[in-house]
Amino acid sequence: MTVPTIVLNDGTSIPQLGFGVFKVDPDETQRIVSDALEVGYRHLDTAMIYGNETGVGAAIAESGIDRGELFVTTKLWNSDQGTQSALDAFDLSLAKLGLDYVDLYLIHWPSAHRGTYVESWKALEQIAATGRARSIGVSNFTPELLQPLLDAADVVPSVNQIEYHPYFQQLASKAFNTEHGIVTESWGPLGQGDLVDDAGVDAIAAKYGKTVAQVIIRWHLDIGNIVIPKSNRKERMAENFAVTDFALTPDEVAVVSAVNRGEAGRKGSNPVGATF
Numbered sequence: 001m002t003v004p005t006i007v008l009n010d011g012t013s014i015p016q017l018g019f020g021v022f023k024v025d026p027d028e029t030q031r032i033v034s035d036a037l038e039v040g041y042r043h044l045d046t047a048m049i050y051g052n053e054t055g056v057g058a059a060i061a062e063s064g065i066d067r068g069e070l071f072v073t074t075k076l077w078n079s080d081q082g083t084q085s086a087l088d089a090f091d092l093s094l095a096k097l098g099l100d101y102v103d104l105y106l107i108h109w110p111s112a113h114r115g116t117y118v119e120s121w122k123a124l125e126q127i128a129a130t131g132r133a134r135s136i137g138v139s140n141f142t143p144e145l146l147q148p149l150l151d152a153a154d155v156v157p158s159v160n161q162i163e164y165h166p167y168f169q170q171l172a173s174k175a176f177n178t179e180h181g182i183v184t185e186s187w188g189p190l191g192q193g194d195l196v197d198d199a200g201v202d203a204i205a206a207k208y209g210k211t212v213a214q215v216i217i218r219w220h221l222d223i224g225n226i227v228i229p230k231s232n233r234k235e236r237m238a239e240n241f242a243v244t245d246f247a248l249t250p251d252e253v254a255v256v257s258a259v260n261r262g263e264a265g266r267k268g269s270n271p272v273g274a275t276f
């Protein structure tokens with residue numbers, strides 16, 4: 001299986017399909033990430049707040065895979081926003097991962113009520129300048145939250161990781177990201193387990209001999225998003241990875257896109273007005 005890559009606005013390449021570890025128990029993380037690496041994933045998505053960076057790092061160390069073949073993302077938690085606190089949090093993430101650089105470091109949420117995300121971005125720019133984060137980006141930013149950051153930025157974020165799945169397509173955010181050269185990365189790509197229930201999508205799955213989950217992951221790839229599905233089960237990790245031997249036609253992409261429920265499809269928090 002060859003995973004396609006996307007070239008980011010800073011010239012680095014990211015595997016378009018990765019493996020997420022949100023809600024993966026820290027005690028099980030090493031085993032689960034080892035399974036994902038065995039399946040073939042080379043792009044891992046964690047965060048300080050997940051509490052499992054140590055397990056991710058242990059699996060990487062144990063794997064013996066060349067560091068240059070891996071793409072590792074982690075994220076700055078809200079309460080660590082600021083300048084020195086962000087720099088310190090980044091050092092701690094690197095130490096927990098046992099790495100001397102990450103491929104991508106994200107501001108996890110705008111957490112706009114704190115009034116510190118622009119300052120935090122400047123700290124991420126400092127980190128990027130040292131090479132210890134090859135790329136920097138944001139997560140859960142809407143256009144209205146992203147604009148003030150862009151106004152102050154010397155480095156345009158390379159990605160914006162946002163909730164995105166067939167039932168909840170943030171089309172305005174995606175258009176804004178694209179307009180600014182920012183790649184959209186889909187979190188909750190399988191609707192956090194609430195897969196699409198639609199006869200048209202079932203028919204596409206039957207046509208290719210694939211599951212609905214595989215069709216959904218393929219749809220993310222075909223619309224140009226980075227996608228990071230999660231599973232604790234090795235057979236599902238393999239299922240979710242086996243999506244590079246087929247592609248949807250534009251009409252089939254449209255069938256999946258047609259299930260969009262707008263705001264009613266949202267699973268996670270709305271970053272606008274969030275107070276965490």
Ligand code: NAD
Pocket residue numbers: 019020021022023045046108139140161162186187188189190191192193194195213214228229230231232236239240268
């Ligand atoms: P997801 O959409 O990847 O759904 C995962 C769930 O879907 C699994 O727990 C399982 O119940 C089900 N599933 C997985 N494979 C399946 C299959 N083949 N068939 C049927 N069901 C299947 O949800 P997620 O874990 O929330 O999102 C993926 C990743 O995105 C996370 O692990 C994390 O890395 C990232 N994320 C980021 C944020 C953020 O704020 N930036 C928020 C949530 C998640």
